[in-house]
Amino acid sequence: MDRQTSPSAKRSVTAIDGAMALIVILLIVQIWLVSATLETYLAGHYETVLPGAVLSGTIFLVCFGLYLFIERLDAEFRKP
Amino acid sequence: MSLFRKPSREPLWRDEFSVFSNDEKYVSRRQFSKFLVLTSLAMFVGNLWILVRSWFSRKPLYPVTAIARANEVPVGGVRLFQYPTPQEQCILLRTGANEYVAYSQKCTHLSCSVFYSAASDRLECPCHNGAFSVRDGSPLQGPPRRPLPRIVVERKGDVLLATGIKLEA
Numbered sequence: 001m002d003r004q005t006s007p008s009a010k011r012s013v014t015a016i017d018g019a020m021a022l023i024v025i026l027l028i029v030q031i032w033l034v035s036a037t038l039e040t041y042l043a044g045h046y047e048t049v050l051p052g053a054v055l056s057g058t059i060f061l062v063c064f065g066l067y068l069f070i071e072r073l074d075a076e077f078r079k080p
Numbered sequence: 081m082s083l084f085r086k087p088s089r090e091p092l093w094r095d096e097f098s099v100f101s102n103d104e105k106y107v108s109r110r111q112f113s114k115f116l117v118l119t120s121l122a123m124f125v126g127n128l129w130i131l132v133r134s135w136f137s138r139k140p141l142y143p144v145t146a147i148a149r150a151n152e153v154p155v156g157g158v159r160l161f162q163y164p165t166p167q168e169q170c171i172l173l174r175t176g177a178n179e180y181v182a183y184s185q186k187c188t189h190l191s192c193s194v195f196y197s198a199a200s201d202r203l204e205c206p207c208h209n210g211a212f213s214v215r216d217g218s219p220l221q222g223p224p225r226r227p228l229p230r231i232v233v234e235r236k237g238d239v240l241l242a243t244g245i246k247l248e249a
Contacts, residue, residue: 016109023116030123034130041130044247049134056127063120070113 012073019066030059142244147172147182150238158196160185163231163242169193170231171203172240173214180240182231183217189224203228 037052147161153174161182163170169185173196183203185193192207202220203212210222217228232244 016113020109020113020116023113023120027116027120027123030120034123034126037127037130041134046134049131053124053127053131056124060117060120060124063117067113067117070110074110 009077012077016070016073019070023063023066026059026063030056030063033059142242145242146239147233147242148240150180150235150240153180156198161242164245170242171196172231172233175214178235180233180235181214181217182233182242183212183228184231184245186228187224188219188226188228189222194228 033052033056037048037056040048142164145163147163147170148159153159153172155174155177157174159172161170161172162168163182170182171185171194172180172182174180183194187194187205187207187210189205189208189210192205194203194205194210194212196202196214197204197211200211202214203217205211205222205224208223210224211220212218212224212228213220217230219225219227230246231242232246234241234243
């Protein structure tokens with residue numbers, strides 16, 4: 001069986017697709033978060049700025065974690 | 081080091097560019113993920129920028145400006161003034177013998193000028209029939225949802241001073 005079409009490779013591709021979809025969803029949430037924080041900041045409400053930044057940082061860390069997961073899967077798949 | 085290519089069943093181009101189609105997909109997915117994560121980082125940096133900006137502008141320094149003499153305004157009377165800049169119209173109301181309140185005259189709906197209606201004892205906007213409470217500037221009627229910014233008024237002897245702006249009711 002070819003390395004690229006083996007069941008483990010298919011599972012890896014599925015996992016990578018799932019992780020990417022999750023990153024996309026998180027990114028949409030983060031873009032909304034930035035626009036909402038900017039809007040409230042410009043309206044003079046400063047109390048939402050810190051929670052917005054903390055949440056945005058958390059989303060970024062989760063995205064980065066998912067990216068590392070993708071990298072690891074990819075590296076495992078590429079092992080000779 | 082061999083100078084000559086070993087005999088192979090694969091065509092020359094495949095030996096030189098040993099690219100598998102699935103490997104190509106993997107690389108493009110990985111690069112796309114990297115792009116998404118970098119976009120996420122950019123959003124985070126944007127949020128941090130807003131945070132830093134808010135730290136520097138959290139307490140804007142408003143000027144202390146004399147807006148009227150206490151006896152100039154009768155009880156139930158109003159006086160218009162500009163604060164904190166000459167372009168920003170405000171309205172001062174004397175609600176009692178020693179009670180003064182002041183608000184920005186700009187309606188929080190579409191920025192029309194509000195006026196004091198003595199008959200209904202509230203601040204009214206003629207554009208869309210919005211109305212605000214004289215007591216705290218909160219919206220009472222019509223499309224406005226946010227209160228009028230309140231001007232902080234202090235009395236020093238016979239002089240009324242505007243010392244700041246409160247955005248909350």
